[in-house]
Each structure stands twice: as C-alpha cells, then as structure tokens.
Amino acid sequence: MRIEDVVCPFCGCLCDDLVVSVEGTKVLSVENGCTLATEKFTGDHRLAHPIRRTGGSWEKTTYDVAIRETAEILLDAERPLLYGWSGTFVEAQTIGVHLAELLGAVIDNTSTVCHGPSIMAIQEVGHPGCTLGQVKNRADVIVYWGANPIEAHPRHMSRYTTFADGFFVKSAFRDRKVIVVDIRETDSSEIADEFVKVTPGGDYAVLSALRMIVRGKGELVPEKVSGVTREQLFRVANICLSARFGAIFFGLGLTMSRGKYKNIRNAIELTEELNRHTKFTISPMRGHWNVYGSNEVFTWITGYPYAVDFSRGIAFYNPGETTSVDILRRKECDACLVVASDPGAHFPRACAGHLASIPTVQIDPHVNATTHLSRIQIPVAVTGIDAEGTAYRMDGVPIRTRQLFSTDYPDDVAVLGRIYSLVKEAKG
Amino acid sequence: MDFLMTTGRTIRQGSYVERKNTPSYRDEASCIRMNPVDMLELLVEEGDAVRVTGNGSSVVMRTKPDPMLPRGLVFVCLGPYANVLASPWTHGTGMPDFKTMPVSIEPTTDAPLPVSALMKECGGVPYED
Ligand code: SF4
Numbered sequence: 151m152r153i154e155d156v157v158c159p160f161c162g163c164l165c166d167d168l169v170v171s172v173e174g175t176k177v178l179s180v181e182n183g184c185t186l187a188t189e190k191f192t193g194d195h196r197l198a199h200p201i202r203r204t205g206g207s208w209e210k211t212t213y214d215v216a217i218r219e220t221a222e223i224l225l226d227a228e229r230p231l232l233y234g235w236s237g238t239f240v241e242a243q244t245i246g247v248h249l250a251e252l253l254g255a256v257i258d259n260t261s262t263v264c265h266g267p268s269i270m271a272i273q274e275v276g277h278p279g280c281t282l283g284q285v286k287n288r289a290d291v292i293v294y295w296g297a298n299p300i301e302a303h304p305r306h307m308s309r310y311t312t313f314a315d316g317f318f319v320k321s322a323f324r325d326r327k328v329i330v331v332d333i334r335e336t337d338s339s340e341i342a343d344e345f346v347k348v349t350p351g352g353d354y355a356v357l358s359a360l361r362m363i364v365r366g367k368g369e370l371v372p373e374k375v376s377g378v379t380r381e382q383l384f385r386v387a388n389i390c391l392s393a394r395f396g397a398i399f400f401g402l403g404l405t406m407s408r409g410k411y412k413n414i415r416n417a418i419e420l421t422e423e424l425n426r427h428t429k430f431t432i433s434p435m436r437g438h439w440n441v442y443g444s445n446e447v448f449t450w451i452t453g454y455p456y457a458v459d460f461s462r463g464i465a466f467y468n469p470g471e472t473t474s475v476d477i478l479r480r481k482e483c484d485a486c487l488v489v490a491s492d493p494g495a496h497f498p499r500a501c502a503g504h505l506a507s508i509p510t511v512q513i514d515p516h517v518n519a520t521t522h523l524s525r526i527q528i529p530v531a532v533t534g535i536d537a538e539g540t541a542y543r544m545d546g547v548p549i550r551t552r553q554l555f556s557t558d559y560p561d562d563v564a565v566l567g568r569i570y571s572l573v574k575e576a577k578g
Numbered sequence: 579m580d581f582l583m584t585t586g587r588t589i590r591q592g593s594y595v596e597r598k599n600t601p602s603y604r605d606e607a608s609c610i611r612m613n614p615v616d617m618l619e620l621l622v623e624e625g626d627a628v629r630v631t632g633n634g635s636s637v638v639m640r641t642k643p644d645p646m647l648p649r650g651l652v653f654v655c656l657g658p659y660a661n662v663l664a665s666p667w668t669h670g671t672g673m674p675d676f677k678t679m680p681v682s683i684e685p686t687t688d689a690p691l692p693v694s695a696l697m698k699e700c701g702g703v704p705y706e707d
Contacts, residue, residue, distance in 0.1 A: 153589055160592070186592045195597040199619030201705065208705045270671070302587040332675075333584065334653065335646035343650050350582055350651065350678050402586070406677040410669065437587075457672060473672025495598060495607075495657050495693070498664035499635060516596045520657045521705050522697035550582050 155553040158187045159237075159534030161303050162436030162544030163282075163310075167177020175536070175555050177271060184304035190535075196515050196559075197529040216383040216528045217565060220487065221572035223525070224253055227485035229461065233474050234371040235447075235492030236260040236438035237514075239539025241549065242562035243440075247458075249570050252577060256459045256483065258474040260437075260446035260491050267405040268434045269445065269455050270469055271414035278421050280397070280431040281545045282309070287316035288429075291393035293329045295417065296353065297435045300337040303544075306435070312341065318394075327389055331356070340515045344386060351408035352376020356383070357416040363387040364423040383541075391427050398432040403546060405434075436544035438491075439534075478504045488512040488561065494519030513565055530562050537561035579620055581612070581652045583632065583679040584680070591655040595643035598658075598693045608637075608690035610683075611644035616652075620651065622685050629688065632663035632681035637696070638688045652683070658696050 156168040169181040170185050177191045200216035201208050202505055216539060224230050232250050235243050236259055243259075248258035261269060285292070292305070292311045299306040307313055315322045320458070330342035331353070339345040359375040364387055373380050390396055398421060404413040408425050417432060424430035445455040452458045454467035470476060474493070477483050478501035484507055494502050497520060508525040513528045514520070521527050531537035534551035536559060542548050594603035610630060622628060622641050629636050637659050647653055654660040656676065663681055664674050694704035 185589055189593040190596070193596050195600075197707065203703055203705075206703055208703065218667055263676070265676070266672050298586060301589050302592070304589065334648065334651060347648075350584065401675060406673060406675065408675070408678060410671045410673055469672040470668060470670035473668065473695050474673060475666055475668055475674055479666035479668075492598070494702070495661070497661060498633075498666040500666040501696065502658075502661070502702075503700035506697070516598075517705060517707055518596075518598045519693050519697055522702035523700075527705075541586045 153552070153554055154436055156554065157534055157541070157549055159310040159439045159532070159541065159551055160186045160190045161439055162344050162442065163303050163306055164439050164541055164543040164549050165305055165309065166549055170554060175482060175557050177535070177554070181567060189259070197517050197527060200526065203524070212258045213528065213560065216526050217516055217568045218517040218572065219526055220511045220528070221569050221576070223419065223485050223511060224487060224569070225573060225576050228538060230255040230485045230486045230487065231474060231477055231481050232257040232484035232489070233493060234260060234489040234491030235444040237442035237563045239440060239533045239537070239541055240443045240447050242489070242566055243444050244451065245563060245566040247268050247448060247451045249566065250458065250463060251460050252570070252573055254460050254463065255302055256457070256458045256461070256472055257448070258472070259448065260441055261445060261456045262436050262473045263475065263496060264402060264441065265405055265434045266469060266473065267411035268414045270411040271418060275415055275418050276427065278391045278418065278431055279433045279545065281547055282543070284431070285397045286310045286314050289397040290319060290325055291327045291329070291389055291396040293331065293390070293396065293398040294338060295331040295398060295400040296407070297399055297401025297436065298332070298338045302401065302437065303435055329386055344389065344462055346378055346382060346386060349356060349377035353404055353413050354409040355418050357413065359383050360387050361416070361423050362421050364391065364427070366421070390424055390430070393428050393430070396424060396428065396430040396431065399435050400432065401435045430472050433545060440541035442544055442546060443540070446542055475501055483506050486510045488514070488520050488524070489566070490514060492518040492520050494523045513562060515559070528565055530565055531557060531559040533561070537566060539563070579679065580682050581616070581650055583630070583654060583660070583681045584677050585654055585656045585660045588655045591657060595601050601700050602696040604690060605640070607615040607638045607655055608659040609654070610639040611642045611647060611653040613647045613649045613651070614645055616649055617641055617643055620683060620685060627686050627689055628683050630663060630681050630683050632679050633665045635662050637662040638686055638690045639683070640690060652681070658693050659690070662696065679693055
C-alpha cells in the first residue's frame with residue numbers, strides 16, 4: 151500500500167510530503183524523505199516487550215507489571231523527575247504534565263539541553279519570528295548561525311531556503327543569498343555565499359559588532375572581532391540591510407556556547423535593529439520533531455515552557471535550578487521517568503551516573519543508552535508509524551502525524567494514561 | 579596535546595540514533611575529527627585510537643582527519659562518548675558547555691567501548707537484546 155502525505159517524525163522540519171509504501175507492518179520504501187527519514191521508517195530495532203531489572207540482571211515482564219511498578223516507584227519518590235517528552239505527541243505530553251502536578255514532581259523536556267536558552271532570551275526580549283512558508287515565499291537573505299542544516303535538518307534548505315523556489319523568489323538558488331556563521335567549516339558553509347568563521351565563544355562579540363554597523367556606529371568596530379575582519383562584518387551587514395526579507399535561523403552553536411541565552415538575546419536584538427531598515431525574522435532550528443510541542447503543552451497548562459517544578463503545589467520555573475542537568479548534578483531527584491528521549495546518551499556523565507543510582511523508568515520504543523541505566527523499560531508504538539498524534543513544527547505550526555499501520559504496541563497515551571490512573575487512585 | 583572539543587550533529591549519528599547498541603553507532607559516536615596537521619603532531623593516522631581526557635574523565639575514540647577543522651579544534655558528534663567529558667555545570671542556565679570542552683588527547687592501544695559498557699562504567703547494567 152502506498153500512503154501519501156506522510157509526516158516524518160524525526161527532526162523539527164516535520165516534513166509532511168513523504169510517500170511511504172507499506173506491506174502489513176513493514177515499511178518497504180520511503181520517497182521524498184532524507185536519509186534520516188528512511189532510517190526512521192525502515193528501522194527495525196524495537197524492544198519486543200517490557201523489561202525489568204532486579205539487581206544485576208534483566209528479565210522480560212508484562213505491561214501490567216511494568217506499569218504498576220512504575221506507578222509505585224513514582225509514588226514512593228519524594229522528588230521525582232519526569233524528563234524527555236520531545237519524541238512523543240502532544241496528547242501524551244499533556245498527560246505527562248498532569249501526572250507531574252499530581253505527583254508534585256519536576257517535569258522537563260529536551261529543550262533544557264537544546265533551545266532552552268533561546269526560550270530564556272525570548273522571554274526577555276520577544277520573538278520576531280514567522281512561519282517557514284513566509285521564508286520560502288519571501289526571504290531573499292538567509293542566515294544560518296551556529297547551525298549545520300545539511301547534517302541536522304537535511305531538507306530545510308531544499309524545502310524552505312537555498313533550493314526552494316517561492317512565490318516572490320522565483321529562482322531560489324540565484325535570488326537568495328545565504329550567509330553561514332560558524333566556528334568551523336561544514337557542508338552547509340560550503341554552499342554559502344558568505345561564510346563567517348568565528349573563533350569559539352566569540353559569537354556575542356560578532357553579533358554586537360553587526361548591531362553597531364546597522365546602528366550607524368560602524369566606525370567604532372575594530373579591525374578584527376572574534377576572528378572576523380571588519381571588512382567582512384561590513385559586507386555581511388550590507389547584505390542584510392539590502393534584503394527585502396531576511397530570515398535568521400540559529401542552532402545550538404549559539405545556545406550551547408559561551409554566553410548561552412545572552413547570545414540569543416543579542417541575535418534577537420540584531421534582528422530588531424535590522425527591522426528598522428527592512429523586514430527581518432529570527433527562528434531557532436528546533437531539533438526533535440515535537441520539541442516545540444512540548445514547550446506549547448507545558449506552557450498552556452503551567453505557564454512555563456520547560457523545567458517546571460510542582461513541589462510547592464504550584465508551577466515554579468527557574469532554569470539553572472529546576473532544569474534536569476542541575477537537578478541530576480545535585481543528586482536531588484530520587485526517581486526518574488524518562489519518556490521519548492535518551493538522557494543516558496545526551497547528558498553529561500555525572501547526570502547519567504545519578505540516573506543509574508536511582509529507580510529510572512524509561513518509556514521508549516528502542517533500546518538506547520538510558521536502557522542500561524534504567525530499572526524498567528516499557529516499549530511503545532512509534533508516533534507517525536504505528537501511532538498518531540499532533541506535533542508542532544519548528545515554526546509553531548501544528549501538524550497531525552499519521553498512523554501507517556497498527557501493531558500490538560500500546561501508544562504513549564495508553565501507557566501514561568494507565569500510570570496516571572494508578573497514581574490518581576493512590577493519591578485519592 | 580591540548581585541544582578544544584566541540585560537538586554537533588552528523589547525518590550518520592542521526593541515522594543510527596535508534597540503534598545505539600550497534601557497532602555502526604559506536605563507530606560514529608566515538609569518532610573524533612581533527613585537523614590532519616594536528617594528527618601528524620600526535621603521530622596518529624586515520625582510525626587510530628586516542629584517549630581523550632577532560633573534566634576528570636577519559637574515553638577512547640578513533641581519529642578521522644578533517645581538513646575543514648582549524649588546528650586545535652576537534653569535533654565529536656553529540657552522544658555518550660563526548661558526554662563522558664562534559665561538565666554538568668550550567669552557569670545557572672540549565673545548559674552545559676557542550677560546544678566548548680577543553681580536552682587533552684594522546685595515542686592509546688585501547689579500543690572504544692560499546693555504549694552499554696560506557697553506561698556500565700557509570701553504574702548501569704547492560705541490557706543485551
Ligand atoms: S528533514 Fe527532518 S522531517 Fe524532513 S524528512 Fe528529513 S528528518 Fe524528516
């Protein structure tokens with residue numbers, strides 16, 4: 151069977167134009183998707199059944215036992231952490247937030263180690279963003295700052311920027327100028343019209359220099375700023391100023407390096423300066439296919455986008471204190487529920503070590519690094535393949551993923567719903 | 579020799595991300611890309627094992643020349659190998675310094691561990707499917 155308009159549940163581009171051929175519960179081929187999409191749809195490495203660990207050995211278990219024990223672990227804990235959420239759909243994320251409230255837990259999503267700093271900056275100075283459709287149809291200058299879309303969001307350039315012809319940009323490759331700013335050359339910088347190579351940790355200064363030029367204070371800019379010549383800074387500023395519509399996309403090169411959210415704040419303020427002359431927008435290159443959804447869900451229920459602590463009976467948010475890496479570093483949580491992410495692989499080792507020392511339960515279709523740190527793992531259906539649900543694209547557009555076939559795996563809503571009911575029953 | 583290590587995504591890392599117990603994932607996540615001149619100075623060739631030390635821990639990786647990297651900067655894709663060296667301090671932001679980790683690198687005869695063994699090192703119990 152050939153299924154059209156399939157949504158890819160891999161990266162924040164959330165491409166919705168895939169054509170997938172399936173036979174029974176097997177994916178035969180994927181058209182239109184990038185390598186990552188093909189790997190995702192044809193991957194066949196699911197955990198077959200729930201597993202639990204007693205002491206030093208693993209055993210197979212049932213969904214009933216695994217779900218009951220998970221509820222008991224969470225009920226026994228004084229300071230449980232519910233982490234992950236970006237690899238599942240918003241209906242499941244909603245149950246997660248309600249579960250956290252019921253437990254008085256901390257709930258955090260993967261933005262904490264990707265675009266959390268971007269959100270902090272947006273809370274300070276706002277977000278002059280737009281949808282990807284606007285970029286595709288209007289933008290004649292594109293800036294990728296601290297991002298390498300060819301490796302991380304492989305179709306971003308072909309669907310929305312460098313290679314995508316739009317309504318007002320008839321021949322994208324000729325009419326759109328692409329600027330890449332990074333600390334190293336990448337496949338993306340190779341196809342840029344202008345590559346700005348910044349010394350590591352120097353982004354803030356370069357952004358400030360560009361702001362000075364746009365503000366008309368260019369004469370104060372020194373010969374070199376963080377490895378970038380004055381001449382190139384002026385050239386880049388002029389390209390931006392002569393744009394009819396410019397779009398800045400930034401990645402973890404800005405959020406993770408020195409300055410963190412202050413880098414993003416400076417980039418947003420550069421965008422604001424440019425808007426005094428022409429139209430400019432700025433958007434984060436969100437990683438997981440539904441990380442944006444987790445920020446939406448957390449915000450519409452609690453008022454805060456990530457790192458929400460319910461231990462006081464009300465929602466409390468303070469990045470640096472209620473963020474997962476800090477809680478784990480302080481060895482503060484005494485149980486952890488990991489849903490649809492892999493902190494074992496993506497957190498600093500000290501944090502992974504604490505996960506191993508407390509009862510950690512993972513709800514995830516695949517064996518990953520966190521599996522080895524857990525006490526229980528409950529496999530679920532993969533959203534967008536054998537489960538369906540709503541996700542938010544990197545520009546905040548909600549898109550409903552499709553179920554291509556059904557399997558015996560329950561989806562995240564089914565498993566989390568049962569855990570929630572058990573906790574609710576015990577709490578009275 | 580001292581280097582600055584940075585991390586990021588690669589297509590291969592993304593491709594193997596849902597099968598972290600496989601040799602293909604291990605090979606990509608434990609691959610350290612460096613400037614060929616730096617490799618010459620370290621007396622290592624492509625595929626040689628190196629011990630990378632930082633933040634009080636060390637991990638074995640395999641080298642790959644990458645002329646696009648400036649001297650002194652090395653690149654490892656995000657994942658459990660790079661994170662052995664990551665400090666859990668976040669300067670009050672929630673975000674560790676994943677992009678800028680000071681490390682030292684020396685040749686070794688050891689081989690990179692599988693992901694399950696890395697997790698065992700920090701207290702986990704490997705699950706083999
Ligand atoms: S660019 Fe992202 S969403 Fe689009 S097909 Fe590739 S992995 Fe999937």
